[in-house]
Amino acid sequence: GKLRLFSSNAIPKSININEVDYETNEHWTNVTPSIVSLTDRSLHVHESHPVSILREMIEQKLNSTDKAFNIYNNFKPVVSVYDNFDSLGFPEDHPGRSKSDTYYVNDKHLLRTHTSAHEMKCFKDIKSDQSSSNSGRSGFLISADVYRRDEIDRTHYPAFHQMEGARIWKREKALNSNKEPQHIVQLRKDIKKLGDQLEKEETKLIVEDDKSLEGNPKQDYMTELEVELCQQHLKRSVELVVSEVFNQKITSMKNSNVADIPKELKVRWIKAYFPWTAPSWEIEVWWQGDWLEVCGCGLVREQVLLNSGFEKDSTIGWAFGLGLDRIAMLLFEVPDIRLFWTMDERFHTQFIKGKINPFVPYSKYPGTLRDVSFWLANDDNAIEVHENDVMEIVRNEGGDLVESVKLIDEFTSSKSGKKSLCYRINYQSMDRNVTNEEINEIQEKVRDELVNKYNVELR
Ligand code: FA5
Ligand code: MG
Numbered sequence: 001g002k003l004r005l006f007s008s009n010a011i012p013k014s015i016n017i018n019e020v021d022y023e024t025n026e027h028w029t030n031v032t033p034s035i036v037s038l039t040d041r042s043l044h045v046h047e048s049h050p051v052s053i054l055r056e057m058i059e060q061k062l063n064s065t066d067k068a069f070n071i072y073n074n075f076k077p078v079v080s081v082y083d084n085f086d087s088l089g090f091p092e093d094h095p096g097r098s099k100s101d102t103y104y105v106n107d108k109h110l111l112r113t114h115t116s117a118h119e120m121k122c123f124k125d126i127k128s129d130q131s132s133s134n135s136g137r138s139g140f141l142i143s144a145d146v147y148r149r150d151e152i153d154r155t156h157y158p159a160f161h162q163m164e165g166a167r168i169w170k171r172e173k174a175l176n177s178n179k180e181p182q183h184i185v186q187l188r189k190d191i192k193k194l195g196d197q198l199e200k201e202e203t204k205l206i207v208e209d210d211k212s213l214e215g216n217p218k219q220d221y222m223t224e225l226e227v228e229l230c231q232q233h234l235k236r237s238v239e240l241v242v243s244e245v246f247n248q249k250i251t252s253m254k255n256s257n258v259a260d261i262p263k264e265l266k267v268r269w270i271k272a273y274f275p276w277t278a279p280s281w282e283i284e285v286w287w288q289g290d291w292l293e294v295c296g297c298g299l300v301r302e303q304v305l306l307n308s309g310f311e312k313d314s315t316i317g318w319a320f321g322l323g324l325d326r327i328a329m330l331l332f333e334v335p336d337i338r339l340f341w342t343m344d345e346r347f348h349t350q351f352i353k354g355k356i357n358p359f360v361p362y363s364k365y366p367g368t369l370r371d372v373s374f375w376l377a378n379d380d381n382a383i384e385v386h387e388n389d390v391m392e393i394v395r396n397e398g399g400d401l402v403e404s405v406k407l408i409d410e411f412t413s414s415k416s417g418k419k420s421l422c423y424r425i426n427y428q429s430m431d432r433n434v435t436n437e438e439i440n441e442i443q444e445k446v447r448d449e450l451v452n453k454y455n456v457e458l459r
Pocket of ligand 1: 155324
């Protein structure tokens with residue numbers, strides 16, 4: 001859905017985020033006060049927050065065998081355009097870069113859209129540990145809040161959480177042809193350890209894996225054997241995370257005598273594309289009748305390793321990026337992603353560090369529907385904008401009272417050639433009753449803003 005924009009609203013000269021002042025840029029700045037207010041919450045490090053409980057569970061599992069991973073949980077959300085996109089080889093015209101999908105602070109800074117923005121920094125840390133012969137670790141886990149302009153509903157929120165993981169191996173040339181190089185020997189050992197751990201879980205994974213690399217080619221600098229082993233290590237590591245998390249859920253269901261306990265865990269590997277990994281995959285988990293997209297991953301492109309200071313041909317490795325919120329919603333039976341951001345104690349007091357228990361709704365408040373219909377301007381000076389811009393107005397005025405926004409009617413008048421749109425907004429609070437007066441006031445502001453920013457003609 002595209003709408004037409006006339007004037008852009010006034011933006012302040014500078015914006016303060018996490019105690020830093022950023023100069024704004026009239027062509028780029030599109031962060032809003034309601035988004036900025038999320039940037040200092042750091043929910044993923046609040047001990048008893050579901051997202052944090054999940055994060056710790058995964059960190060512990062992955063570091064349980066050989067403590068290979070450095071852990072980073074305190075990176076701030078404003079990053080450079082270079083770190084978020086360029087360093088990872090995103091082409092200039094990649095849609096992820098557009099203002100309709102990404103929150104820009106100015107032309108050089110944005111709210112990270114993924115935790116991959118910190119890969120280079122963390123690879124550099126490993127490299128400098130190696131150089132100082134601080135034996136060091138060979139991987140990292142980064143958890144953080146990430147931001148994307150998106151629609152609003154029960155499972156979509158403009159902020160969510162990811163965990164990035166990576167492992168590398170230093171390559172060694174074989175000393176003689178009878179012996180495999182040390183890193184191959186090491187990889188085989190590491191894979192075996194993961195396999196042994198997976199075997200121990202009570203509910204075993206049933207894995208569907210199309211291993212063909214057709215349309216998902218390997219990098220030239222790696223041998224076929226390296227690709228095969230690195231891929232196995234990556235997939236077994238991600239499977240271990242999935243297995244751990246879902247087995248803990250199944251155990252907690254057994255303890256509370258839930259009837260509908262799954263007897264097996266189906267997962268599937270699908271080919272994917274990311275600019276900084278090759279080959280690349282995504283994993284999905286079958287849960288209560290749906291495939292849940294959990295994680296994207298792949299073998300790290302050598303260019304990223306070179307950008308991070310590793311010598312040519314010296315290193316191979318993998319990376320993954322896992323979405324935490326949807327898994328946390330499922331583990332803790334949280335019906336609406338906005339609950340993670342509520343300030344209501346009745347939500348937060350229900351959870352404790354290290355434990356999975358289902359959320360008990362503390363009360364249900366009715367929603368209130370309001371429609372807004374308008375004619376779009378039909379003028380040569382109009383500027384095209386994305387439907388997300390409309391979502392933004394509603395979100396700005398209504399904040400977390402907005403449960404959903406749906407386009408319910410759309411037609412073009414045969415007489416005037418003008419287009420009419422009707423959006424239905426559901427106002428609903430997770431934690432209190434909202435009054436009609438309050439909603440009318442918000443709805444009035446939404447209508448005003450639509451006129452101010454888009455020059456629409458209200459119906
Ligand atoms: C990425 O963000 C890549 N950075 C992942 C990656 C890392 C690939 C390292 C390769 C190497 P993607 O946009 O698919 O990819 O998001 C990754 C995961 O985040 C998804 O699988 C999903 O679980 C979660 N996710 C994505 N968008 C949302 C959203 N709007 N709300 C909640 N979770 C989301
Ligand atoms: Mg995806």
